[in-house]
Amino acid sequence: MRYLTYLSLIIAVSCSQPKKQQATEEKEHFIQTIAFGSCSRQDKVEDQLWKEVVAENPNIWIWLGDNIYADTEDMAKMKADYDLQKSHPDYQALLKQSSVIGTWDDHDFGGNDLGKEYPMKDESRDLLFDFLDVDQKNEAWNRKGAYQSYRYGSNGKTVKIILLDVRYFRDSLLWTMNPKTAQVNMDGDILGEEQWSWLEEELSDKEADLILIASGIQVLAKDHRFEKWANFPKAKTRLFNLIKENVNVPLAFMTGDRHISEVSKFDLEGYKFPLYDFTSSSLTTPWGEQSEDPNELRIGPTIYPVNFAVMKVNWANSKPALQLKFVGKESEVLHDFSVDY
Numbered sequence: 001m002r003y004l005t006y007l008s009l010i011i012a013v014s015c016s017q018p019k020k021q022q023a024t025e026e027k028e029h030f031i032q033t034i035a036f037g038s039c040s041r042q043d044k045v046e047d048q049l050w051k052e053v054v055a056e057n058p059n060i061w062i063w064l065g066d067n068i069y070a071d072t073e074d075m076a077k078m079k080a081d082y083d084l085q086k087s088h089p090d091y092q093a094l095l096k097q098s099s100v101i102g103t104w105d106d107h108d109f110g111g112n113d114l115g116k117e118y119p120m121k122d123e124s125r126d127l128l129f130d131f132l133d134v135d136q137k138n139e140a141w142n143r144k145g146a147y148q149s150y151r152y153g154s155n156g157k158t159v160k161i162i163l164l165d166v167r168y169f170r171d172s173l174l175w176t177m178n179p180k181t182a183q184v185n186m187d188g189d190i191l192g193e194e195q196w197s198w199l200e201e202e203l204s205d206k207e208a209d210l211i212l213i214a215s216g217i218q219v220l221a222k223d224h225r226f227e228k229w230a231n232f233p234k235a236k237t238r239l240f241n242l243i244k245e246n247v248n249v250p251l252a253f254m255t256g257d258r259h260i261s262e263v264s265k266f267d268l269e270g271y272k273f274p275l276y277d278f279t280s281s282s283l284t285t286p287w288g289e290q291s292e293d294p295n296e297l298r299i300g301p302t303i304y305p306v307n308f309a310v311m312k313v314n315w316a317n318s319k320p321a322l323q324l325k326f327v328g329k330e331s332e333v334l335h336d337f338s339v340d341y
């Protein structure tokens, strides 16, 4: 029974291929292009990057949180914010063309830097799932929180996408001021026990050839003063241990939140592939000043203009290879980067 429940958590999706593909590729049903981004102010209608996202023709678009800036306990206001975001004509075009999935971060959850103390989290979660058109049959509807998983492809070309909820269950975070700096919560948790045991089962999925984990806040970067997994060292160690114990295939994180983009890399002892954290933020609102952001794990530049990320997965060899680019206004490529596992 438990196994059946587990199976029902996984939605295997055969994605239609983008148009204008070569005939040999059209016979395959696997993921080639995954686009993702975060931090989108719904009221900056003219600044949206949806036209550029649509031009990339991704199989999947992944929202990494701060999908709207609601910052409210007024659910009518939150719904109106989602409606505005969803009504953008170019976003509507994306919905017709691509599979759209996602999770949330603080501003769409309910308020800046909030965690489990936010009183409207159940109502807010339902609005998120309505916005994302999460299938009514998806088990995620019956759980607390917004975590979900999806599996695409088959036969050695299977990508598993795990969308974490880093808000609903997150313990409190204390801040000091001047400058505003998050304090480490030594015993605090991010995911909550139910999500932890769900995650362990998801990570032990033997069908997956590539695992991508979405988290609103950055997983690897640890040197800056804002929100990050490093503020909860117990939870971060637990996540790394789960990966070491259960994962035998390449795994990468996709994160947002920061209003900068960057790639971080970390060699986790006991896990045979390098860990990458691909951070893409913001879709509409760049960080004000371009002061240097500390991150000793960063490889490549810090990207300040508005952007989203496009990941192409090459399945030609026994292990997937990734080609990543950060795309800005007018489809300008701000940085590109490849990973061979």
Ligand SMILES: [Fe+2]
Pocket (backbone or CB within 6 Å): 065, 066, 105, 106, 107, 216, 257, 258
């Ligand atoms: Fe955020």
